[in-house]
Amino acid sequence: MPLTNDTLLNPLLRLENVSKNFPGTSALKNINLEVRAGEVHALFGENGAGKSTLIQIIAGVVRPTYGKIYLNNEEVDIGSVQHARELGISAVFQEFSLIPQLTVEENLFLGSEDLFGPFLKKSNLHQRACDTLKSLGFDLKPEKKVMHLSRAEQQMVEIAKAFRTKPSIMILDEPTASLTEHEADQLYNMIVILKEEGIGVIYITHRTNEIYRIGDRITVLRDGECVDTVTAEDTDEDKLVEMTIGRRIKQVYPDINTSSGRVLLDVNNLKLSKKSHQTVSINVRAGEVVGLAGLVGSGKSQVGRACFGLDKIYKGKISYLHDVIFDSEKKINDLSPRAMLDRGMLYLPSDRRVEGLVMMQNVRENVSLPSLRLSKFSSGFLLNRQSEKDIVGKAAQKMGLNPRSIERPLEHLSGGNQQKVLVAKSLVRDVKLFILDEPTVGVDVGARTAIYGLIKDICEAGSGVLLISSDLSEIVNLTHRAYVMHRGELCAELNQQQLSEQALLNYFFTEQEVNGD
């Protein structure tokens, strides 16, 4: 839809001085925001900047403390999610609102089923589900159970759910966080269709390249305040980052010196399942950062997990510091998280909520958990809580967390700070080999620079780092060499000269098989 004077003067949605106070703190201060018909309006900001609260207000989840909301120039008071939907505002949140045990179509119409008296009109519902999915171009079977779908497919169901009533405002909260490149492309195409239909899209993301690909205007939030609204065309990435964190970051990615030493980890002809045709062989030396790149589902995580004793290995041999710790032929298997921690290996999982952190415990307890048996944390039978407090306090400070916040439960920390806590586990023990699995997914720029700084320190102190990531620029800018995986197989090893985003992308989608050795 072309931008006319009409759409400029009459925005679909207008927020006037919207504020939200929670007891003791104000989450949002005097936000002014305009969403026009047919534009993608990106919300950008660090974790905790107030983006979530803002979209929750628009979607009717919470009410503003004061301020006015106009929809088509009429003041509205959005009382509930249901009310918002009736007004034509649909939201797709990061936390899926799907019931895993129900089918796709049951989920799509949950709460607004077609009824014949007290009975469900099942054939009607099925037809409507098929129509909705087809109109969005999603290749999903309506009768499939949601628990059997991939995360990307679940995301599609969630989006389709937002479309069961015709929206005029669509809120997408980091929709591509769990999608593969290909699936993200599909989503972008869909957004183009939405724009053409005159729908205003509010899009939250941490990825700047995404903003430049689909965004029209960007509103930057910081500490609950609106910094500015700018057009995507006239704002470069450095400027955007500066607006976001309020200061200029010289470099997001630090230069890391390498002192390639002895081989720490040597994975030889590893086969994770019977099905895979090829084997994986990688090694990591002391004093270098090695990347393991690939799309979500390419099997890169499993390699890291297997080395830490988390995933089963079908065949192969793993040596660590000249000891053979796994050999399927000689029936050697010394792999277990405890044993690997004792040998100085630390693996940090990609999903901090599911596997990384104990959310109801505080920062101190989480950081020290893997290391409680060390003499600095406990002597004999008893814990040394004072020394625990001191050591974790220092680690927290190093990660840029407020040392006083170490007694706060993790549930009350922002996502970026939670990720800092996860990474801080490496600071309270000796780590010879550090395996990080997608350490910066859904994390703001400030936390990212802190995590990259830690990787630099660890590497330059002579330890090895294996960085498992699907973030291209992370791999290109941080690692000294990188392996690429595709569909469970190793397809390339690239040295620093060969590393570029284009080269990686080629291998991500490669069909021919190249042996990495």
Add this chain to the structure above:
Amino acid sequence: MVTEKTSVFAAKIQSFLTISFVRAGVLPWFLGIAIIGFGLANENFLTERNLFGISRQSTYLVLVAMAQMIVMLTAGLDLSVGVMLAMTSVVSSMTMVSLWSGYGSGWESVLIGCLAGLGASVGIGFINGIGVAFFRVPPFVMTLAMSSIVFGLALTITGGTPIYGVPESFANIFGYGVMAGIPVPVWITAICVSVMYVFINWTPLGRYFYAIGGNIRAARLSGINTRFYLLSAYVLSSAITGIAALLLTARLESGESNIGSNYPLLSIAACAIGGVSLFGGVGRLSNVVLGAIFIILIQNGMNLLRINSYLQMVVIGVLLVVAVIADNFRQQLILTMNE
């Protein structure tokens, strides 16, 4: 002017009450209301003699609630504490009766009887732990099944009749004994609570229980042998229940197979009122102890007011649900205050 002042005052009181509720939970309110209410309703309630009695009566539930708490911290539930009490009581008293000659203090038979009883309860806890930790039977099902199995066994052994004839010294010391003005069972319970306090708050093992209940996968990735510690939780819990059972047997001067029937409910209620999460990972020992004392206090108060035992069951059930509702409300308050 005046109304403005009072409204400011009222707002201050309201925020103070809200904050103290969020900090300490529902238990201090329950306790305060109960003490004031019963104190006003019955003059005998706040007498030294009655409070002395309450302290002795509450020892058994304090111990069992503590045992329940350990299991609940690991996101489990132990419905077999009742039959553990029964089996320990039966085994220990039968052993004592068969070993005691009838003359003298019989301390050897008391010692062996106690060990046999503890062995029985730890055995039950061990089987619970194996089922939960190694065969991944849900704790609810495992301990429910166990309570049927063990109750059946206890009835079979005793034929349903009490076992009399334990050495008098056993009852005199562990049932009715007083040391330095304080009942022996209270001493023993106080020691158990102190040891448990140190264990839960000052040892890695205690920390691991919280971590396993909070997020078992994160605990495993932190190098914690989750199976071993789950098993330990059930074993430790059963040992504490065993101690409670021995004290109860001494008090009753007999072994009985149906002494524990209301303990699963009461111990879970004490934990829930004390703020232990039913989903694991959250709970404080001091509050659980207070929760158990609160329940005994309520029962004692109602006895003084001659409220019959059937109605007492209704009151306990209502309190349990009210406590959980209040805690949910508290969680919501915390959430809004932190955003």
